[in-house]
């Protein structure tokens with residue numbers, strides 16, 4: 001039995017932190033066989049240090065820093081995770097390049113991680129020490145939760161346990177895309193996932209209706225409490241512009257599980273085979289945009305009511321033209337919406353922060369994700385593994401920005 005992970009944990013013990021049990025891993029982390037053993041509690045001290053990737057200024061590269069403090073558990077429900085793999089999202093390069101989503105400087109970024117649970121809030125926590133979890137780190141204003149570091153804090157209701165048969169690296173690619181897809185379909189459009197015949201999920205409008213409106217951040221209240229009467233029914237069409245994105249591929253799969261008919265706008269030559277495999281009902285090539293609009297309008301008879309754009313406000317404006325403008329159509333933009341609004345269409349942005357601000361919502365989503373992974377109902381994104389650990393992230397983000405790694409998520413391992 002390999003000692004890879006235990007060596008790392010031994011190292012961690014030298015930098016004292018607090019955990020209950022040690023794990024033993026198999027020869028590679030992909031085939032990790034995890035066993036738990038009791039060890040003594042070592043109290044956390046201010047001396048505990050780690051490597052992090054720090055953003056020191058906008059439009060700068062990230063800098064590797066080796067003597068940063070290991071983040072501390074400060075609130076009920078928080079867990080400490082040793083980061084084993086990081087999935088790279090477009091926002092990781094866009095935020096410094098365009099100076100948004102950076103609360104202050106210096107800052108740590110990174111939205112998707114998978115890792116080993118080292119510390120839990122108590123016996124009643126839904127995750128246990130030794131679990132391998134994936135964490136979508138949507139709470140980017142809390143630097144302790146960022147992915148570009150060796151150790152990160154998460155809440156137990158935002159961590160999904162990964163089955164032992166699932167690749168740790170591939171699971172690091174999924175989190176933010178899953179959260180965005182579920183909230184887009186399940187909250188903005190109000191789709192009820194509890195009625196699925198295979199791997200039923202949460203009925204999010206019903207869970208949200210139990211919440212006090214004032215407990216939800218003010219800027220997403222309207223999006224969260226929109227009418228349920230508009231929710232899509234089995235057989236309804238939904239169009240996705242940018243279906244080959246990681247978020248698009250997850251959205252396609254979840255929409256198909258719910259019995260919707262899905263129109264996928266993408267580079268068909270490049271991504272058509274994969275989209276068909278994932279259940280696409282109609283492929284529309286993205287390059288002739290006017291023709292794409294005509295095709296969607298023609299196939300849906302001008303009655304399309306649901307559309308999701310995952311590319312930008314120009315393509316959102318194209319999708320807008322495909323919708324029936326009679327007052328009951330919905331356009332969701334993940335990356336922007338058209339400036340001019342059509343009074344016959346309802347516009348949505350995904351209420352992403354609901355995932356970390358509403359524990360019952362977050363927990364229902366990660367429980368469903370655990371089930372989807374366990375039952376292999378959800379196909380994980382294809383990944384490209386980048387070398388070099390934290391230090392390799394700058395080069396990997398350049399690769400992501402270049403667009404040359406298309407249809408795949410870049411994942412950086414910290415376990416070598």
Ligand SMILES: NC(=O)c1ccc[n+]([C@@H]2O[C@H](COP(=O)([O-])OP(=O)(O)OC[C@H]3O[C@@H](n4cnc5c(N)ncnc54)[C@H](OP(=O)(O)O)[C@@H]3O)[C@@H](O)[C@H]2O)c1
Pocket residue numbers: 089090091176177180241242243244245246247248265266267270286310311315334335350352403406407408
């Ligand atoms: N608001 C939120 O909370 C939230 C959450 C998640 C994601 N997002 C945003 O959603 C977008 C997608 O994120 P992601 O991580 O899923 O992306 P990703 O996996 O990195 O997507 C890359 C894909 O985009 C496709 N693409 C590029 N330009 C296109 C166009 N004009 N039309 C159609 N497809 C195009 C590329 O396909 P080709 O091979 O055809 O070039 C490539 O396959 C990003 O802008 C991200 O910031 C927002």
